[in-house]
Amino acid sequence: MDTTTLGPAKGAKALVIGGCGGIGRAYVDGLLLAGCEVAVIDRPxxxxxxxxxxxxxxxxxxxxxxxxxxxxxxxxxAKFGAFDVLAHVAGINPSQTRIAELDLEEYERVMQVNLRSAIVTAKEGLPHMAEGGAILFVSSGLGAQPEPTFGSxxxxxxxxxxxxxxxxxxxAPKVRVNAVAPGLAATxxxxxxxxxxxxxGSLGYIDDLGELGARLIAAIPMGRLADPVDIAGPMLFLSGPNSAxxxxxxxxVGGGKVML
Ligand SMILES: NC(=O)c1ccc[n+]([C@@H]2O[C@H](COP(=O)([O-])OP(=O)(O)OC[C@H]3O[C@@H](n4cnc5c(N)ncnc54)[C@H](O)[C@@H]3O)[C@@H](O)[C@H]2O)c1
Structure with a gap:
């Protein structure tokens, strides 16, 4: 057991897709602190x-x-030689719509970014993974416990x-594959x-929602939104040797909202 590092070993090579976002950036910062070499794909x-x-x-x-x-x-x-860590963090939720009013074009867009690009990441990235490498995805508590209007x-x-x-x-056993599923995070x-x-850092989001915001917070045992570093910690753990x-x-990672 290596108690000197939360994440991957020093010098590990990591490609992060969606690394400019709130959660992605906290994770990238953690990888850099661990001494990793980091490349980030994100939209211009x-x-x-x-x-x-x-x-x-x-x-x-x-x-x-x-x-x-x-x-x-x-x-x-080719530049890295191989990936020790391959993380797909990119995701969108352009609007909230009930299934009865779902815009199927938008549904396709959500699937393309959140799912299809994750599949492409897996398909294209797996052959380039180093022995003992880790692939990581970012899911959501809503993937296990959906709420109205978040269908797609x-x-x-x-x-x-x-x-x-x-x-x-x-x-397996060459490469491990895991995901974190955040709850509401202030990004x-x-x-x-x-x-x-x-x-x-949209912390004001909940205040703007008024009564609904109060209900959302009340449903989280930890009583607050996640800070991006709350999500990045478990991501680093799943990316490194301590989760071998x-x-x-x-x-x-939702403050206890989803317990399975
Ligand atoms: N913030 C939350 O409340 C929350 C909750 C649960 C899950 N998540 C998930 O966490 C992940 C990160 O979200 P975040 O909160 O940091 O949001 P964010 O919007 O700050 O980050 C998402 C990142 O994905 C990138 N991305 C989106 N579409 C892309 C595209 N077409 N091509 C390339 N990159 C693209 C964005 O540019 C951005 O950098 C997402 O997968 C999201 O679904 C977020």
Missing amino acids: SAHQAAPLPPGVTVIACDVTDEAAFTRAIAQQA YAMSKAALNSLVKTLAKEA AFLTGGTGAGGQA YMTGQTLF
Whole structure:
């Protein structure tokens, strides 16, 4: 057991997809503190809205441009030699709509970013994983316990949880595959997303919701929204050697809201 590090070993090579966002950035900061080499793929608008610290390899690419996305993964794999850590953090929830009023075009978009690009990450990234490497996805508590108006988003994350299990069985024992499933976290996600007009650290979000916001908080045993570092800690743990016997797991990090 290595108690000197929470995350991957010093010098580990990590590619993070969606690393400019609130949770992604806290995770990237943790990887850098652990002494990892880090490359980040994110959409150009996110790199502009939330620039990464020096030393990180910046790759501006929208995951829905699949040809460019697969090329970016292959090119970074060639530069690194192999990935010790491959993390897919990118996700969107453009609006809240009941299933009866669902816009199927928007449903497709949510699936493309949240699920299809995760599958592409797995498919293209797995052959480049180092022995003992870790693949990590970011799911959501809603993937296990959906709420009204989050249909497309919850479906995408439920399918992602299934991808984690299948891929974990296929990739073992060489590579581990896990996910974290955050609850409400104070990031730009709550107000549109990083690079899509959302405000970083949207702590005011709950206040703006009035009575609904109070009900949302009351449903969280820890009584508050997550800070991005609350999510990044478990992500680092799942990325490193201290979780060497964990695979196929979705770890719920939602202040106790989801207990399975
Ligand atoms: N914040 C929350 O309350 C919350 C709760 C549960 C799960 N999550 C999940 O956590 C993950 C990170 O979210 P966050 O809270 O940091 O939000 P965020 O909006 O700050 O970060 C999301 C990142 O994904 C990137 N992304 C979105 N679409 C993309 C595309 N087409 N191509 C490339 N990159 C793209 C964004 O640019 C952004 O950097 C997401 O998967 C989200 O679903 C968030």
